[in-house]
């Protein structure tokens with residue numbers, strides 16, 4: 191990462207990925223409707239509460255070496271097209287430690303044959319405060335890495351759940 | 354926050370025990386900056402400077418044992434005593450420093466060469482080999498150089514002392530294989546193959562900046578044929594990049610440019626560099642084969658004639 195960085199802040203981070211899940215699209219859609227199921231796939235997610243229609247609260251822990259953070263996050267579904275896509279707006283902050291994050295994310299489903307579904311996600315995340323001083327390059331790698339872990343967990347969890 | 358300055362390794366290990374937010378403080382060049390930026394908030398800071406053994410350099414069973422608190426400046430040698438002034442070598446003052454540098458000849462010179470190119474004198478005077486390793490920044494210079502030198506790390510914990518090849522020490526960005534409660538006590542550097550030369554090539558935007566890409570190499574040649582090669586690339590992924598297949602390609606060859614580029618291409622294909630202000634990921638991958646050819650080509654020339 192080369193700390194101290196010569197310029198501060200990663201600004202907006204973009205992560206994008208798509209992956210195949212071994213289940214038909216209606217099953218994948220039902221799965222992602224459940225905050226509890228999706229929360230269980232998010233690396234570092236300690237719990238999720240449904241606080242209203244399409245509104246959730248979560249606690250997520252992130253760690254890069256000695257740098258540790260615990261975010262309290264509010265998620266709101268901003269758009270939904272059943273079986274096709276859903277968009278979310280996310281805001282989070284660390285208790286008292288002055289890092290704030292906000293993100294806009296979109297999840298898209300596409301049937302890939304009868305038994306498989308392609309899940310694509312795109313997220314634009316901005317981070318301000320102390321974690322904004324962290325090197326941009328490593329932050330992006332870390333975000334991609336967490337995205338990859340999320341994809342793998344989601345795939346595994348759907349595959350392990352009886353239809 | 355509690356600040357302690359133990360005088361022995363067992364005391365330091367005891368201070369680290371049972372508190373996963375306790376951290377060692379070596380030269381403080383990175384840790385202090387990270388604390389100032391509120392990125393790291395240790396509960397206990399264990400200052401290592403009073404532990405005499407960590408400052409020592411000794412020779413044991415073919416290994417040069419460098420204590421974790423030895424600074425980059427000592428590794429690089431006392432620069433003020435080069436050239437004509439080298440005449441004062443051994444006459445007190447920086448004498449010991451020069452003798453460490455003397456022991457980092459041949460294959461081990463890769464370590465001295467890397468230390469010499471870190472940052473600027475102020476950072477080199479405070480920053481330590483232990484801090485550079487434990488910070489586990491893959492853009493730093495010493496990690497790759499020590500993998501190229503085939504070094505081992507000596508680690509102390511509640512269960513005693515263990516040693517391990519430095520290769521496995523670097524796990525991920527800023528993540529070493531140290532377990533909570535463990536500390537690095539020394540780095541052990543073998544003499545390396547007979548007649549080998551070691552060098553660290555650093556490509557950066559300005560002198561003393563972190564590398565865009567660095568190449569650490571230890572190479573030996575006999576009668577125009579490469580008899581040993583170990584090449585490691587820094588700033589190329591989450592840990593120093595070393596491929597046995599690239600070394601195998603070089604060993605037995607005449608180290609001609611075509612082979613060097615081929616080995617560079619192999620490493621570039623395996624590289625996964627970050628995209629940041631110092632260079633894009635693609636740019637770093639593009640540079641890699643050319644820099645490898647430059648680094649090993651220079652080593653080859655030292656064996657000509």
Ligand SMILES: Cc1cc2nc3c(=O)[nH]c(=O)nc-3n(C[C@H](O)[C@H](O)[C@H](O)COP(=O)(O)OP(=O)(O)OC[C@H]3O[C@@H](n4cnc5c(N)ncnc54)[C@H](O)[C@@H]3O)c2cc1C
Nearest residue numbers: 379380381382383384472480481483484485487493494537
């Ligand atoms: C302006 C600037 C420019 C730099 N440029 C370069 C460069 O070009 N190339 C390069 O390679 N490096 C560069 N560095 C890094 C520097 O050279 C040091 O390697 C780095 O600061 C770590 O060494 P330190 O002794 O200061 O460790 P500290 O900052 O004291 O500690 C670093 C980390 O290691 C841990 N630690 C330290 N010692 C031990 C131990 N014995 N056991 C367990 N954990 C330990 C600490 O808890 C901390 O997490 C630069 C630093 C600065 C400030």
